[in-house]
Amino acid sequence: MEGLVKVGQLILGLSILVSLHEFGHYITAKWFKMRVDRFYLFFDFLFPIPTLLNFALFKKKIGETEYGLGWFPLGGYVSIAGMIDETQDASKLSATPEPWEFRGKPAWQRLIVMLGGIIVNVILGVLIFWGISFKEGNNYISKAELNKEGLYAGVLGKEVGFQLGDKVLKVNGEDFHSYTDIAGAILEDKTVYTVDRNGKTVEIVIPSDFLNKLSDQKGEFIQPLYKFKVARVAEPKEASFLDKLLGNPAPAPAPAYTAGMKDGDEIVSINGTPVKFFQTFKEELQKYKNKPVTLAIMRAGKADTLRMTTAEDGTLGFFPEYLVQKSHEDYTLGQAFVVGAGNAFDVVWKNIQGFKKIFAGQVRADKALSGPFEIADMYGSHWDWLNFWSLTGLLSMALAFMNLLPIPALDGGHALFLLFEIITGRPPSEKFMERAQQVGTVILLGLMVFVLGNGAFKKFFS
Known part of the structure; x- marks a missing residue:
């Protein structure tokens, strides 16, 4: 169940981000009266080969545009007539641009369309951080x-x-x-x-x-350093469906539950060693993996003793409450916007710093780049809306930054070629654009394989 919650949050978060990113391209294309043939969440083909395994889980044509849900759950796309991208190449374009085609519009309009997804992601990120700042204020340890x-x-x-x-x-x-x-x-x-x-x-x-x-x-x-007390003792778990099917017993109750630990207990020492802070408590407990321990506790102001045997990983089975005094600031709507926008663009700045360290050789790419496995873990195994929107806002700004990189096949690559056209007065050839698109797709595919493979290795083998 916890795994399903992680995956559910990941899919919902990415669906929001991808849909709104593609909507940015869609709405700006429609604004300039370009024909949009398709609007898809996820790919309806085996990316990056647009002719392989073509089918959609859902599709419906409204007007000139086909809206659909693809089967390949990475990304999505808007297919704009007359544009060379991952869905079509130069050979499919007629010799003379039509007035409703992407290539038949002025370069400045095409530039806005290419930046539309990035702009929407930035707007979304700022709105999310703005809302969080206004609702939650600022809770911090001074x-x-x-x-x-x-x-x-x-x-x-x-x-x-x-x-x-x-x-x-x-x-x-x-x-x-x-x-x-x-x-x-x-x-x-x-x-x-x-x-x-x-x-x-x-x-x-x-x-x-x-x-x-x-x-x-x-x-x-x-x-x-966190002083602490017991917030909640872990309840015994029932056997999973598979264990019941195989006739396996339910997991043993946590040591804390068996020993009679109560919510609100304050742990004073382990086997006579004082443990004032949660971190020092964990360090001391690791010395007694799967061994008996005696805890001196305070319960409702009275001293007591609990005896138990720790789990194999050196845990007892309770959730701590940190007894730290946090400061709080409330923001007006205007103040929250300034703080939220600052937090949003701080994500971009940290991404720039991260890439700088990668290229300088200070950070290895396999340590710095996160894929679906790591992102799902960040969403967590429990549904927390504050964490969900915080991470979705962060990913929205990161997606905007990544798409702005001047790599062919990314929005930034298209924008770079359009800026070249605006400056020089002549566009790159359609054949060059097609080749650049292919090179960019190979780069992205290689990066995707690297990130997915690295994430899978760290998840299952490290």
Whole structure:
């Protein structure tokens, strides 16, 4: 069921993004009185070969346009008469452009049509971030709150020089507002953290190739130190349909449930070792995988003891509540627009920084590029509308950026050729456009295979 929720959110999110992107091309083409032959969500052929396995799950012709739902669930397309793209080549075009064809319109109109999808994705991204900013405001861990207890240094944090309890004073020599500023600074070309360590000022410089290690997610970087209590104890699960069919028993109840742990319990120590913070609690618990432990707890203000045997992965089976004081800011509609637009375009800026690091050799492409598997994991196994719209807004801006890249077959490639035509006064030949389209399609297909293969490998074999 959790897998279905992930896939469902991924399909819904991508359907919204692709449909609106293609609508941007569609509405601008209709605005300039171009004939639109097809409007499809997903491909009705085996991409990138438009003549192979042609069938649609649904199609209906309204006026001059056929609207449909393809079977190949990656992307979608709008087929505009007289345009060389993934759905048609130069050989299918007549010698003389018709007035309702894409190629029969002025270059500036064709440029707007090519940028229509990108424009709509940007508008969608800004609207989503605007709405989230207005509804949710800004919840953050302030610098003062963060430095009450200091930072937790995970494996990667310790590797670069952080220690438990470090208090961050500056990032790249400047003051900061919240924990988010600290976490986001890791994308900068050279990041230097100035910290207070037991009254002594220390500078921690992040190596240029650090993002490669961070993307492996084999060790945590830095986090606020979280005091905690038990929010919810995991309930016993019933046997799955397949287990019932095979006669297998239901999974054993979680150790916390069996031992009688209650919602609201505060864990004080493990086998006599104090565990004030959730991160130090997890570290200590990992020493006792599948072993008996004694927990000292506080329940409704009274001391108590629980004894249990941890699971094989060193967990007990409860969900924590972090006892951290978050600050909150409400925004007016106007303020929310400024903040939301800033957050939206910050996604583009981070993409630019990411590509810069890839080309500079500081980050490996297989670590930086995410495919459907990673995106589905980001949506999560539980339906959370705030997370759904936040991630969809982020993907909308990322899609706009990716489509603007000057690669033939992408909108940015078409736009580049149109700018050449506007500047020089003459268009590239239709044969050149067809060859460029083919080269661009091969590049995109190779990138798609790389991303899907890399995602599948990390999902199932790493």
